[in-house]
Amino acid sequence: MATALPDAAIGPVPVTPRHGAVAMLHDSWVVAKRNLRRMTRIPEIVVFGLMQPIMFVLLFSFVMGGAIAIPGAAPNHDVYIQYLMAGIFAQTVTFAVAGASAGIAEDMTKGLVDRFRSLPMSRAAVLTGRTLADLVQTAITVVVLALVALLVGWRIHDGFLKALGAFGLLLLLGYAFSWIGALIGLSVRSPEAATSAGLIWLFPLTFISNAFVPIGSMPGWLQPIAYWNPFSATVQACRSLFGNQIGPAPDVWPMQHAVVVSIGWSVLITVVFSWLSVRKYRRAAG
Amino acid sequence: MASAIEAENLVKTFGPVRALDGVSLDVPEATVLGLLGPNGAGKTTAVRVLTTLLQPDSGRAAVAGVDVLKNPNQVRSLIGLSGQYAAVDEYLTGRENLQMVGELYQMSARDAKKRALELLEWFGLSDAMDRTAKTYSGGMRRRLDLAAALVVRPPVMFLDEPTTGLDPRNRLALWEVIETLVEQGTTLLLTTQYLEEADRLAHDIAVVDHGKVIARGTADHLKAQIGGERIEVVVHRSDLVPEAVAALAPYAKGDPAVEKNTRRITVPVSGGAKVLAAVIRELDARSIEIDDIGLRRPTLDDVFLSLTGHATEDGKGADEDGKPAKKGRRGHGKDA
Numbered sequence: 001m002a003t004a005l006p007d008a009a010i011g012p013v014p015v016t017p018r019h020g021a022v023a024m025l026h027d028s029w030v031v032a033k034r035n036l037r038r039m040t041r042i043p044e045i046v047v048f049g050l051m052q053p054i055m056f057v058l059l060f061s062f063v064m065g066g067a068i069a070i071p072g073a074a075p076n077h078d079v080y081i082q083y084l085m086a087g088i089f090a091q092t093v094t095f096a097v098a099g100a101s102a103g104i105a106e107d108m109t110k111g112l113v114d115r116f117r118s119l120p121m122s123r124a125a126v127l128t129g130r131t132l133a134d135l136v137q138t139a140i141t142v143v144v145l146a147l148v149a150l151l152v153g154w155r156i157h158d159g160f161l162k163a164l165g166a167f168g169l170l171l172l173l174g175y176a177f178s179w180i181g182a183l184i185g186l187s188v189r190s191p192e193a194a195t196s197a198g199l200i201w202l203f204p205l206t207f208i209s210n211a212f213v214p215i216g217s218m219p220g221w222l223q224p225i226a227y228w229n230p231f232s233a234t235v236q237a238c239r240s241l242f243g244n245q246i247g248p249a250p251d252v253w254p255m256q257h258a259v260v261v262s263i264g265w266s267v268l269i270t271v272v273f274s275w276l277s278v279r280k281y282r283r284a285a286g
Numbered sequence: 287m288a289s290a291i292e293a294e295n296l297v298k299t300f301g302p303v304r305a306l307d308g309v310s311l312d313v314p315e316a317t318v319l320g321l322l323g324p325n326g327a328g329k330t331t332a333v334r335v336l337t338t339l340l341q342p343d344s345g346r347a348a349v350a351g352v353d354v355l356k357n358p359n360q361v362r363s364l365i366g367l368s369g370q371y372a373a374v375d376e377y378l379t380g381r382e383n384l385q386m387v388g389e390l391y392q393m394s395a396r397d398a399k400k401r402a403l404e405l406l407e408w409f410g411l412s413d414a415m416d417r418t419a420k421t422y423s424g425g426m427r428r429r430l431d432l433a434a435a436l437v438v439r440p441p442v443m444f445l446d447e448p449t450t451g452l453d454p455r456n457r458l459a460l461w462e463v464i465e466t467l468v469e470q471g472t473t474l475l476l477t478t479q480y481l482e483e484a485d486r487l488a489h490d491i492a493v494v495d496h497g498k499v500i501a502r503g504t505a506d507h508l509k510a511q512i513g514g515e516r517i518e519v520v521v522h523r524s525d526l527v528p529e530a531v532a533a534l535a536p537y538a539k540g541d542p543a544v545e546k547n548t549r550r551i552t553v554p555v556s557g558g559a560k561v562l563a564a565v566i567r568e569l570d571a572r573s574i575e576i577d578d579i580g581l582r583r584p585t586l587d588d589v590f591l592s593l594t595g596h597a598t599e600d601g602k603g604a605d606e607d608g609k610p611a612k613k614g615r616r617g618h619g620k621d622a
Contacts, residue, residue: 013393013401013438013439014393015363016392017392023392031390037382038377041377041378114373115434116390118337119362119390119391120359120360120363120390120392121362121392125390
C-alpha cells in the first residue's frame with residue numbers, strides 16, 4: 001500500500017453537475033449498468049430464474065394439461081398449452097419482485113445503500129437502476145421461455161405484431177411488480193426475508209386468476225376477485241393477443257377490456273409503488 | 287480558523303433511546319476530530335446525521351459551510367464517507383467500483399475512469415483492479431472503500447471506525463494514508479473505539495457516552511485532567527523495597543504505592559524525564575539494583591475510565607448505533 005499519496009491527492013476534480021431529469025437518467029443508467037454487470041458475474045440467478053417457469057410449463061402441460069377442461073374444448077394437452085402459456089408468462093414476469101426485493105435488501109445490509117445515499121446523486125436512481133436492470137433480466141427470461149414453449153407445442157395464432165404487443169404488456173407488468181419488490185426490499189432489510197416476502201403473496205395472486213384454470217370453475221364468491229385481479233387482466237390480454245383464446249373471452253368487464261385494464265393496473269402499480277419506494281429510500285434507516 | 291464541520295445541539299431518538307442527546311461539535315479546517323466512545327455511544331449516529339444519511343430530531347449542522355438539513359445534496363458533493371463495513375460491491379471489480387462512484391459524484395465517464403486508475407495505484411490495488419472485490423482480503427476491501435471516499439478529493443471526510451477489524455500492519459498503513467490526507471488540508475472526523483488511534487491521529491478528541499459529549503480537548507489535555515505522571519520502579523529483590531521507597535521519597539508528589547509480590551513501586555511525580563534521570567542516579571548511588579524503571583503518563587484508557595466510570599470495550603460488538611442493517615436492535619446497543 002502506498003504510504004504517501006502524491007501532492008495531487010487533494011484539490012478539486014472535474015465534475016459536471018447534472019440536475020433534475022438529466023441527473024435522474026444518468027444516475028439510473030450508472031446503477032443499471034452496475035446491476036447488469038452483477039448479473040453477468042452471478043449467472044446462476046438468471047439460470048435459476050428460468051428453471052422455475054420452464055418446470056411449470058412442463059409440469060402443467062404434461063401432468064395436468066390432460067385433465068383441465070378449457071371452455072369450448074375437451075381436456076387435451078395441445079389445447080391446454082395454448083391456454084396455459086399466457087398465464088406462465090405473466091407469472092414469470094411477476095417473479096421480478098423477488099429479484100428486486102432481494103437485491104435491494106442485500107444492498108441495504110452490505111452498506112451500499114449508505115454509500116449511494118451519501119453521494120450527490122438522484123434519490124430515485126438506485127431504485128430505477130435496479131428495476132431497469134430487472135426489466136432486462138425479465139425480457140431475457142421471457143424470450144427463453146417462449147422458445148421452450150414453442151418446442152412443446154405452443155403457437156402464436158394471430159400474427160407477430162399482436163404477439164409483440166402481448167410481450168410489451170408482460171414487460172410492463174413485470175416492471176410494475178419490480179417496484180413492489182423495491183418497496184419490500186427497503187422494508188425488510190435481510191435478503192433472505194426479502195426473498196420469502198417477495199414470493200409468498202405471489203402464489204395466491206397468480207393462482208386466484210385465469211392463469212391456469214378458467215375462473216368460471218371457481219366458487220362464485222371467488223370469481224369477482226379473480227376477474228378483477230390485475231394479474232388476470234394481463235393474462236386475458238395476452239391470451240387474446242397471442243390468439244390463444246379458445247371461444248369467447250368471459251363476459252365480464254375487465255376481461256372484455258383486458259388490454260386497457262392491464263395497462264391501467266401496471267401504470268397504477270408503478271406510480272404508487274415507485275412513489276412509496278423513493279420516499280422510503282430517502283428516509284431509509286431513519 | 288474556519289470550521290469545516292459544525293454541529294449544534296443535535297438530538298436523535300430511536301424510540302426510548304436518545305442516541306444523540308444534545309451533541310455539539312466543531313472541527314476547524316485541516317484538523318482531525320476523534321469521536322471516541324464505546325459501542326452504542328452515539329458516534330455512528332452523529333456521523334450519519336452529518337453525512338445527510340439521517341435526519342436529526344432537532345439541532346443544526348453545517349459541513350464546509352453548507353447546511354446539512356437545507357442543502358443535503360450540496361453537502362454530499364463535498365464529503366467522503368468510509369465506514370466500518372466496507373461498502374463496495376463485491377461482484378464488481380475494484381476498478382468498476384471506483385468508476386461507478388466517480389460517475390455518481392457526477393464526474394464524466396472519462397474522468398471517473400482516470401481517477402479510478404490513479405486511486406488504485408496509490409492504494410496498491412493496481413494488480414487486483416480487474417478482479418471482483420469478492421476476491422479481495424479484508425484489508426484490500428477497506429482500502430478500496432477508503433479510495434471510494436477519496437474519489438472527488440473531498441475537503442471533508444468522515445471515517446467511521448476505519449480500522450476496526452484490521453490487522454496491525456493494515457491499520458498502520460491506513461493511519462499513514464489518513465495522516466497524509468490531513469497534511470494536505472483535508473478535514474477529518476474520525477470515530478474510533480481505539481484510544482491509541484485517537485491519540486495518534488486526532489488533534490482534538492471528543493469523548494462520547496450515552497449520546498453526549500462528556501469531555502473535549504487534546505489528548506494531552508484530557509490526560510492532564512486526570513492527573514500527572516508517575517515513576518514506576520521494579521527492584522531486583524524484595525528486601526530492597528524499603529530502601530528504594532526512601533530513595534524516591536524526595537521526588538514524590540504523593541504517597542508511593544507498593545506491590546510487594548511484583549516488587550513494583552509507583553510514585554506520582556512532576557518534572558518528567560529530568561526527575562526520572564535524578565531518580566536513576568539516586569538509586570545508583572545507593573546501589574539499589576533495579577529490573578525496570580519508567581516514566582508513565584496516563585493513557586486515554588485511564589481518561590475514559592475516570593470520565594465514564596466504565597472502561598471502553600475492546601474489540602467489536604455486533605451492534606453499532608444507528609446502523610440500518612441491524613434494524614431490529616437499532617438503538618439498543620448495550621451502552622445506548
